[in-house]
Amino acid sequence: MKFSFNKTILYFMIIPAFLIVLFFSFYPLIYNINLSFREVNANTLLSGEWSFTGLSNYLAVLKDSSFLLILKNTVIFVFACVILQISVGLFLALYFNNDFPYKHLIRGLFLLGWIIPPAVIGTIWRWFLNYDLGVINYFLYLMGLKPVSWLVSNNFSLISVIIANVWFNIPFNMILFTSSLTSIPENIYDAAAVDGTTYFQKTFYITLPLIKSTLYVLIILNTIYTFRSFSLIWNMTKGGPVYSSTILPVWSYIQSFNHYEFGMATAISVLIFFLLLIISIIYIKFFVRPGVEG
Amino acid sequence: MKKMVFVLSILFVVLFQTPVLMAAEIEIWHYFADSKGMEFVVDKFNEINEDVQVKSRYIHVSELENQLTKALLMKDTPDLVILDATMIARFADIGALADISEYVNNSTIKKDLFYEEAWESGIYKEKLYAIPQNINTLAVFYNKDLFSEKNIKKLPENWEELKAAAKKISDPAKKTYGFAFSAPKNEHLTFQFAPFLWQAGATFYNLDSKKASRALSLWQEMIYNTYSPKSVLNTPQYELAINFAAGNIGMMINGPWAIGVLENADINYGVIKMPVNKAVNKPYSVLGGESIAIMSGSKEKEASWKFIEFFMQKDIISKWCKYEDRISARKDAINVKSPEMEVFIEQLDFAIKRPVHPEYTKISSAVQTAVQSALTGSNAEDSLKRAQETIGKLTK
Numbered sequence: 277m278k279f280s281f282n283k284t285i286l287y288f289m290i291i292p293a294f295l296i297v298l299f300f301s302f303y304p305l306i307y308n309i310n311l312s313f314r315e316v317n318a319n320t321l322l323s324g325e326w327s328f329t330g331l332s333n334y335l336a337v338l339k340d341s342s343f344l345l346i347l348k349n350t351v352i353f354v355f356a357c358v359i360l361q362i363s364v365g366l367f368l369a370l371y372f373n374n375d376f377p378y379k380h381l382i383r384g385l386f387l388l389g390w391i392i393p394p395a396v397i398g399t400i401w402r403w404f405l406n407y408d409l410g411v412i413n414y415f416l417y418l419m420g421l422k423p424v425s426w427l428v429s430n431n432f433s434l435i436s437v438i439i440a441n442v443w444f445n446i447p448f449n450m451i452l453f454t455s456s457l458t459s460i461p462e463n464i465y466d467a468a469a470v471d472g473t474t475y476f477q478k479t480f481y482i483t484l485p486l487i488k489s490t491l492y493v494l495i496i497l498n499t500i501y502t503f504r505s506f507s508l509i510w511n512m513t514k515g516g517p518v519y520s521s522t523i524l525p526v527w528s529y530i531q532s533f534n535h536y537e538f539g540m541a542t543a544i545s546v547l548i549f550f551l552l553l554i555i556s557i558i559y560i561k562f563f564v565r566p567g568v569e570g
Numbered sequence: 571m572k573k574m575v576f577v578l579s580i581l582f583v584v585l586f587q588t589p590v591l592m593a594a595e596i597e598i599w600h601y602f603a604d605s606k607g608m609e610f611v612v613d614k615f616n617e618i619n620e621d622v623q624v625k626s627r628y629i630h631v632s633e634l635e636n637q638l639t640k641a642l643l644m645k646d647t648p649d650l651v652i653l654d655a656t657m658i659a660r661f662a663d664i665g666a667l668a669d670i671s672e673y674v675n676n677s678t679i680k681k682d683l684f685y686e687e688a689w690e691s692g693i694y695k696e697k698l699y700a701i702p703q704n705i706n707t708l709a710v711f712y713n714k715d716l717f718s719e720k721n722i723k724k725l726p727e728n729w730e731e732l733k734a735a736a737k738k739i740s741d742p743a744k745k746t747y748g749f750a751f752s753a754p755k756n757e758h759l760t761f762q763f764a765p766f767l768w769q770a771g772a773t774f775y776n777l778d779s780k781k782a783s784r785a786l787s788l789w790q791e792m793i794y795n796t797y798s799p800k801s802v803l804n805t806p807q808y809e810l811a812i813n814f815a816a817g818n819i820g821m822m823i824n825g826p827w828a829i830g831v832l833e834n835a836d837i838n839y840g841v842i843k844m845p846v847n848k849a850v851n852k853p854y855s856v857l858g859g860e861s862i863a864i865m866s867g868s869k870e871k872e873a874s875w876k877f878i879e880f881f882m883q884k885d886i887i888s889k890w891c892k893y894e895d896r897i898s899a900r901k902d903a904i905n906v907k908s909p910e911m912e913v914f915i916e917q918l919d920f921a922i923k924r925p926v927h928p929e930y931t932k933i934s935s936a937v938q939t940a941v942q943s944a945l946t947g948s949n950a951e952d953s954l955k956r957a958q959e960t961i962g963k964l965t966k
Contacts, residue, residue: 318928322642322664407801408745409813428803430946516755517803517942533636535932536660 305549311542318536333543342519342527349434350503350523353441357505358498360442362491365449370479372450373457383450390447398511401440402427405512427513433521437509444508445501449494456490457483492563500552524548593623596870596877598650599638600860601631607893615880622873642666642867649868650877652703655691655861655923656757656930662694663928668864671698673875679882687857687923688899694926701878702899704891705859707921708765709913710845711814711828712821714838716746725842729769729788732821732845736797739820748797748820751789752807755942760934761856762807762823763789763941764924768854769847774925774933775965777940778951778958784847786941786950793945803945814839825858826914830895841910843917857921859899929964936960 312333314326337343372383389397404411405426413423426436460483468478484491506525509515515522515530522530524544532541602608605628612626627648629637635657641647647666661667674680681689684702692700710732712725716739726732736748753759766789767773772782792798805813811828813819815835822828832839844853862881864874880886888903890896897914898904906915925933940957944950 318660319664321639322666402804406804408799408818425800428800428946513804514755517946518755518939520946530935534935 308542308545311538312546314539316538316542321536321538329539333539334547336540337543337547342522345519346522346524346527349519349521352434353438353505353523354499354502356438357441357445357502358495360438361445361449361498361502362494364442365446365494366453366491368446368450369453369457370483372454383454386450387447389444390451392444394444394505394508395511397440397444398508401436401443401508402512405436405439428517430517430520433513433517437512437521440512441502441505441508445498449498452490452494453487456487460486492559496556496559496563499555503548503552593619593621594870594873595623595625596649596868596873597625597627598652598862598877599627599629599634599648600652601629601634602652602894603628603630605894607890610893611881611886611890614886615877618880619876622870622876624877638666645867647865647867649870649874650862650864652860652862655688655700655702655857655859656926656934658692658700658861658863659694659926659930660928661863662697662699666866667699668866668868668871669697669699670701670864670875670878673878674698674701677875677879679879683882683900683902685857685899685901685918685921687921688859688861691857691923691926692861692863694928700861700863701882703860703862703881703887704894704896705857705899705918705921706825706827706897707855707857707914707917708762708823708825708844709855709917710821710842711824711832712840712842713814713817713819714840715817716820725840726821726845728846728848730848733788733791733797736792736820737795740795740797742796744818746818746820747799749792750798750805750810750813750819750821751792751802751823752805752810753789753802753941753945754804754806755938756806757931757934758806759938759941760924761858763937764856764922765823765844765854768856768922769844769850769852771847771850774937775961776958777937777954777961782954783951786944786954789941790944790950800945803942826895826897826911829908829910841913843913844920853917853920855917855921857918857923859897861899927965932964933961 311326313328313330315329315332316326320326368386372379392400403409405413407413407423407425407428410426412426416423424432426432464482464486465478468482473481503523504525505523506529509521509523509526510529513521515526519527525548528541528544528548531537531544598612600608608626608628612624616623634651634653638647638651638653638661642664653661658667679701685705688702688705692698692702710726717725717735720738722735722738724731726735732749739746739748751762753762763785764774766785767777767782770781770785770788772779772785776782789798793800793802802810807824808827808831810822811824811831814822814824814828815832815837817837844855846853862878864871864878868874881890882900884900884903887898887900888905891898891903892905897911897918904915906912924930927933936957940953943953
C-alpha cells in the first residue's frame with residue numbers, strides 16, 4: 277500500500293515543537309529585547325510604567341567602568357575554555373579508542389565530571405584552589421613550587437574558573453568525539469595498514485579529517501555554551517575579586533538580582549545574544565559547506 | 571415550584587454566607603530553615619485564635635526577595651513577611667509594605683521595648699513599616715590556646731593592640747594567622763567592614779574622608795603583613811567560623827551563629843567586644859537581623875497586626891529565640907545563657923544599623939568593590955573615592 281505524506285500534514289506535525297520554541301525561547305527573547313529599551317529597575321518595576329528610553333541602557337552598559345574588563349574576561353574565558361575543552365576531549369577520545377584493560381570503566385569515571393551540576397563543581401573547585409587548605413597548592417608545595425592565590429588575586433581568578441570549567445566540559449566533548457570516532461569504518465584503517473602508515477600519520481591524515489564535521493559542531497556548541505556560563509563561576513568566586521572573574525552572563529545576573537537594574541541586565545543579555553548570533557553566522561558561512569559532509 | 575425556589579434560595583444564601591463564618595487565613599513568608607520556632611509561634615497563635623489562622627511558608631534566603639518581587643508583580647503577595655532589615659527601605663519605597671505607624675500607636679508593642687537602632691531600621695520617610703524581630707551583631711572571637719601559647723596576656727582593646735596580637739600569632743609558614751574576617755564579594759563584606767568604618771569615625775556617606783581610609787588601611791595592613799589570610803576575600807562568615815574551629819586563626823570577626831559551629835569543635839575560645847580606635851574610642855559594631863512587616867496588598871491587615879502583636883509578646887518571642895538560637899530585638903525578652911552571648915548583648919549597645927536606603931544594595935556593592943580593590947593591591951583612598959562617587963549619585 278502506498279503511504280505518502282502530503283505536505284500539509286508535515287506542517288501540522290511540527291506545530292507542537294514550534295509552539296514550545298515560540299513560548300519558551302522566542303517570547304522570552306522578545307520580552308528581553310523589549311525590556312532592554314525601557315527603564316525597568318526596582319523603582320519602576322511594580323508600577324508597570326516602563327518608559328521607553330531608547331538606547332540609554334545600552335549606553336549605560338558600554339560606558340560602565342567595568343565593561344571593558346568584563347568583555348575582555350569573556351573573550352579570554354571563551355577562547356581558553358573552548359580550545360582546552362576540545363583538545364583535551366579529543367585527546368581522551370583518541371586515547372580511549374585503543375583497547376586496554378578496564379578501558380570502559382576508566383572512561384566511565386571520566387564522565388563523573390559532567391554528571392555533577394556546575395554549581396557543585398564550582399564549590400568543589402573553590403576548596404581545591406583554596407590558598408591555605410586546597411589540594412592544588414598542596415601539590416605545588418610538594419613539587420617545591422610557591423603556592424598560588426588562585427581565587428583571591430585579580431590575575432589568577434579568571435584562570436581558576438577557566439580550569440574548573442574546562443574540567444567540567446571535557447567529558448561532554450570526549451563522548452561526542454568517541455561516538456564520531458567509532459563511526460569511522462574499519463576498512464579505511466586496514467587499507468592504510470597495507471600502505472604502512474604510522475600511528476601519527478593515521479591520526480592526522482585519516483582520523484581527524486573524518487571527524488571534521490563533529491569537530492566543527494563541537495566548536496560552535498562549546499562556544500555558545502561557554503559564553504553563557506554562570507553557576508560555576510558564581511559559586512567559585514561570585515565574579516570577584518572586583519569583577520576580575522566576571523563574564524557577561526555573571527554581570528547580567530549581578531545587575532538584575534543585586535542591583536535590580538533590569539533594563540541594564542537585559543541590555544547585557546541582548547548583547548550576548550548578538551555576539552553569539554554573529555559568531556554563529558561566521559561559523560555557518562565558513563564551516564558549513566553545503567553538499568560535502570559538514 | 572415556589573417551594574423549591576424558596577428552598578434553593580435559602581441554600582444559596584447559606585452557601586454564600588459560609589465563607590464569612592470561616593476563619594480569615596493569613597500567610598507569612600520567611601527564610602528560617604527547619605524552624606521549630608516558627609512552628610511553635612504559628613501553632614500557638616492558631617490555637618488561641620479561632621477567627622484568624624496563620625499559614626507559614628519557608629523560602630530559601632537567596633530566593634525570598636525574588637519571590638516577593640514576583641509576587642508583587644503578579645499582585646498576589648502574602649500578608650506578612652519576615653525579611654532582612656536592610657531590605658525594608660527598598661520594599662517600602664515601592665509601596666509594597668503597609669504603614670503600621672497607626673497600629674503601633676494603639677498597641678502594647680512600643681518603640682521603647684526595642685533597641686533604638688533596630689526600631690529605626692524599620693522607619694522610612696518618617697513612617698514605620700516593620701517591627702524588628704531578632705537582631706545580631708559582630709564581635710571578636712579569640713583562640714585561647716594560641717593566645718596563651720604566644721604569651722598574650724592582655725586581650726586587645728584597641729586597634730594597636732589588635733595589630734600587635736595578630737602579629738605575635740601570625741606564622742604563615744605554619745599557616746597560622748593572627749586575624750581573620752570575611753570579605754567575599756557580597757553583603758558579608760559590608761557587614762564586616764561597617765564596624766571598622768564606624769570605629770574610625772567615618773560613615774557610609776563620607777567614604778572619601780581620611781577616617782574611612784584609616785579603616786580600610788587597617789584591613790590592608792592585616793593582609794599585606796600576612797596577619798590575615800588572603801582567602802578572606804572568598805570566605806563567607808559561616809565558613810570563617812569553620813576555619814577558626816580548625817585552630818589556625820588567632821582572632822576572627824564573627825557573629826553569634828559561630829557559637830553553634832564552635833561548640834561542636836574541639837576549640838578553646840572566648841569572645842570580646844570590638845576594639846576601639848583611640849581617636850573615637852567607641853567599640854562600634856554593626857546591627858543585623860530580621861524584621862516583620864505587613865504587605866500593603868494584604869486584605870487582612872488587622873489580622874496580620876494581631877499576629878505581629880502576638881509574636882512580639884515577651885514570652886513568645888523569647889521562646890522563639892530559644893528555639894532558633896537568636897537574640898530577640900525586644901530588650902526585655904532577651905534570655906542569655908553563656909558568657910559568650912553576654913558579650914554579644916553588651917556589644918549590642920554599640921551596634922549601629924546600616925543605611926536605610928532603597929538602593930542599599932548598590933551602596934553595599936560600591937563598598938564591596940572598594941574594599942576588594944584595596945585588598946588586592948589598589949590604593950585605599952582612590953578605591954574609596956570611587957565608591958563615594960557612586961554612593962553620592964545614589965543619595966542625591
